[in-house]
Amino acid sequence: MIPYHYQGALTSREKKYNSAAYIWFIVIVLSALILFMLSSDKGDGVSIVPTPTSIYPPMPAVEVTAIAAGNASSFVIQDGSLWAWGANWAGQLGDGTATERMKINPIMIMDDVMAVSAGRAHTMAIKTDGSLWAWGENEFGQLGDGTSTDRLEPVRVMDDVVSVSAGEDHTMVIRADGSLWAWGWNGAGQLGDGTSTDRLEPVRIMDEVVYASAGTLHTVAIRIDGSLWTWGWVSVEDERDTIFTSWLYPVKIMEDVTAVSARSGHTMAIKADGSLWSWGWNLSSQLGDGTNVSYRTSPKKIMEDVAIVSAGHWHTMAIKSDGSLWSWGGNWDGQLGNGSTTRWRESISDPVKIMENVADVSAGVAHTMAIKTDGSLWIWGNVVLPD
Numbered sequence: 404m405i406p407y408h409y410q411g412a413l414t415s416r417e418k419k420y421n422s423a424a425y426i427w428f429i430v431i432v433l434s435a436l437i438l439f440m441l442s443s444d445k446g447d448g449v450s451i452v453p454t455p456t457s458i459y460p461p462m463p464a465v466e467v468t469a470i471a472a473g474n475a476s477s478f479v480i481q482d483g484s485l486w487a488w489g490a491n492w493a494g495q496l497g498d499g500t501a502t503e504r505m506k507i508n509p510i511m512i513m514d515d516v517m518a519v520s521a522g523r524a525h526t527m528a529i530k531t532d533g534s535l536w537a538w539g540e541n542e543f544g545q546l547g548d549g550t551s552t553d554r555l556e557p558v559r560v561m562d563d564v565v566s567v568s569a570g571e572d573h574t575m576v577i578r579a580d581g582s583l584w585a586w587g588w589n590g591a592g593q594l595g596d597g598t599s600t601d602r603l604e605p606v607r608i609m610d611e612v613v614y615a616s617a618g619t620l621h622t623v624a625i626r627i628d629g630s631l632w633t634w635g636w637v638s639v640e641d642e643r644d645t646i647f648t649s650w651l652y653p654v655k656i657m658e659d660v661t662a663v664s665a666r667s668g669h670t671m672a673i674k675a676d677g678s679l680w681s682w683g684w685n686l687s688s689q690l691g692d693g694t695n696v697s698y699r700t701s702p703k704k705i706m707e708d709v710a711i712v713s714a715g716h717w718h719t720m721a722i723k724s725d726g727s728l729w730s731w732g733g734n735w736d737g738q739l740g741n742g743s744t745t746r747w748r749e750s751i752s753d754p755v756k757i758m759e760n761v762a763d764v765s766a767g768v769a770h771t772m773a774i775k776t777d778g779s780l781w782i783w784g785n786v787v788l789p790d
Contacts, residue, residue, distance in 0.1 A: 452788065453737035455758050455773065455781045459789075461486040461509040466778025472767030473521030473569075474716075479509060479772075479780060485516040485528060493524040494555035495539035501555060506787040513557055521767075522569030522617075527576075528557065535564040535576060543572045544603035545587030551603060561605060570617025571667075575624070576605065583612040583624055591620040592651035593635030599651065609653055618665035618714075623672075624653065631660040631672060638683070638700045645700060657702060666714035666766070671721070672702065679709040679721060687717040687733030688752035695752055706754055715766030721754065726776060728761040729754040736769040738784035 460467050462481045469480035476489030476496060486509035487496040494501050497512045504510065513536070518529040525539035525546060536557040537546035544551055547560045561584075566577040573587030573594060584605040585594040592599050595608045609632070615624040621635030632653040639646050657680075662673040668684030680702040681690040688695050691705045706729070711722040718732030718739055730739040734749045740757045743749060758781075763774040770784030 450785075450787065451737045452783045452786050453740070454742045455740050455783050456788065457779055457781050458507055460780045461511065467774050467780045468778075469517075469519060470763060470765045470772045470774055470780070471519045471521040471526075472715075472765040472770055472772045473526065474523045474768045475505075475770075475785075476521055476526070477507075477767075477770070477772060477782070478519045478521055478526065480516055480519060483515050483517070483531065485512045485514075485519055486510065487512050487526075490524075493540035493553055495521070495524045495526050497526060497538040497555070497557050499556045507782070507789045518567060520567050520569040522574070523571045525569060525572070525574075527567045527569045527574055529564050529567055533563050533565070533579065535560045535562070535567060537574070540572075543588035543601045545569070545572050545574050547574060547576075547586040547603070547605050549604045566614060568615050568617040570622065570665075571619035573617055573622075575615040575617045575622055577612050577615060581611045581613070581627065583608045583610070583615055585622070591636040592649040593617070593620050593622050595622060595634040595651070595653050597651050599649065614663065616663050616665040616670075616714075618670070619667045621665060621668075621670070623663045623665045623670055625660050625663055629659045629661070629675065630655055631657045631663060633670070636668075638698050640700050645698075662712060664712050664714040667716040668698075669714060669719075671705075671712045671714045671719055673709050673712055677708045677710070677724060679705045679707075679712060681705050681719070688750040689714070689717055689719050689732035691719055691721075691731040691752070691754050693753050695750065711764060713764050713766040715771070716768040718766060718771075720764045720766045720771055720773075722761050722764055726760045726762070728757045728759075728764060728773060730757050730771075731755060736785035738766070738769055738771050740771060740783045 465481045471478040479486045488504045488509050515531045516528050520527045528536045537560050538554045538557045541553050563579045568575045576584045586602040586605050589601050596606045611627040612624050623633045634650045634653045659675040664671045672680045682699045682702045684698050708724045710724045713720045721729045731751045731754050760776045762776045765772045773781045
């Protein structure tokens with residue numbers, strides 16, 4: 404499959420999926436808002452932690468090397484061991500049950516893990532031998548095991564994998580040869596295979612890819628030359644109007660990109676000069692551009708000297724080159740970490756400095772996780788702290 408360049412005019416094939424893509428996005432937005440409403444009224448011990456709080460990792464004497472914040476689940480890697488806690492209604496924790504484990508009391512899932520990515524209700528992990536494992540909800544084939552059967556425990560999917568990104572209900576994988584593979588939900592063309600057909604097994608999309616990030620209805624990928632490509636649900640300017648449509652194939656949108664993160668409906672990209680750019684949906688000011696405009700159809704520069712970025716569903720987190728952590732966007736559950744406890748009406752449209760000496764960060768829906776340079780684990784937002 405040969406990707407094409409967007410030339411500014413929508414083809415009949417692209418327009419065909421316009422209304423369907425918009426409807427799907429509205430469904431996702433409403434579903435997420437309902438999730439927030441339900442989580443805010445829970446009486447099961449879930450609480451709002453509005454500032455970064457250090458918690459003891461599963462192995463206190465061992466540094467945390469990787470984290471992943473899912474919609475309502477959390478994952479930590481220490482010394483190759485993968486630990487999990489949180490929501491588990493579809494088996495997304497991988498402990499062999501569907502028992503909710505909301506309190507931060509991590510359980511060990513598997514050993515020899517080097518990377519983990521958490522979607523809405525499914526989880527993907529890469530072991531040190533390059534094998535890819537999946538578990539959780541599988542309604543759309545997002546696990547890639549050739550079935551639509553939910554899995555309560557990890558199942559092996561493929562080998563020679565170097566990177567994985569679990570989207571809302573689809574998955575993107577890069578193999579050792581640089582090839583990009585996709586499977587799962589494809590209602591808006593987010594797999595990039597030229598169709599809107601869900602895939603139960605991996606489908607090859609493009610080559611020479613170094614990084615990919617799966618959002619809800621769209622996907623972005625960086626190729627070896629630094630070019631950034633996107634596909635799935637997008638908003639574009641066409642004949643002086645803003646059009647919501649689906650790109651079924653990868654489309655090149657910018658150059659010199661070193662990192663990218665996509666989530667619910669927005670995208671954040673870091674260029675080679677350290678500048679951070681954002682575009683897409685901005686209902687909760689998650690773009691960080693100082694406004695509350697509904698959306699941006701093209702990249703806008705946000706800040707300089709950025710090393711790492713993580714796009715949550717309604718908020719965004721970024722680490723600058725000096726190790727300082729910054730946040731902006733929706734803060735209904737304290738997920739920005741700025742100390743505020745004002746809920747449901749608060750959004751921060753400009754980046755706010757949260758803490759220093761941060762090595763990594765992962766933004767979920769209503770909570771955020773971070774690793775400091777000393778290997779300590781921090782968490783805030785809608786969480787259940789240990790006794």
